[in-house]
Amino acid sequence: MESKSRRDISHFEGTWQIARQIEDRMGGQEAHFSGRAKLRPLGEHWLWQESGEIRYGAGPALKAERSYLWRPMGRRIAVHFEDGAFFHDFDPEAPAPEAEHFCTPDLYHAAYDFTRWPRWQVTWEVAGPRKDYRMTSECRRPETG
Structure with a gap:
């Protein structure tokens, strides 16, 4: 964890490498995404843009892109879909940040780990x-040097 200074949205600014694994428990193929994301200020929001490749099982790599809008909300960070609809929010300073999103009839539960x-x-x-x-x-x- 970084020093005692409070982590806020500005600490996420810049480029990130992403490795994502999707485990389908209904018998579908496991998927792996590899790419980069960049968070940058955009008016009253911050734009999170990710792009890379996703591979389902042994299939070919497919191009994948996604964007979200992040917004500071007190101690919390609100995450919105690209169209502005609310997705979820989280507290980057909480010991075990969690979030939920209901997309009837589905439930999405997130656990963040900043340790x-x-x-x-x-x-x-x-x-x-x-x-x-x-x-x-x-x-x-990203690795440097």
């Missing part, structure tokens, strides 16, 4: 009538 900052991860457990998977994203600063 190895500036390496961090978020694990989403997703459950619904036709969904049952775990998605873990590990984020770290």
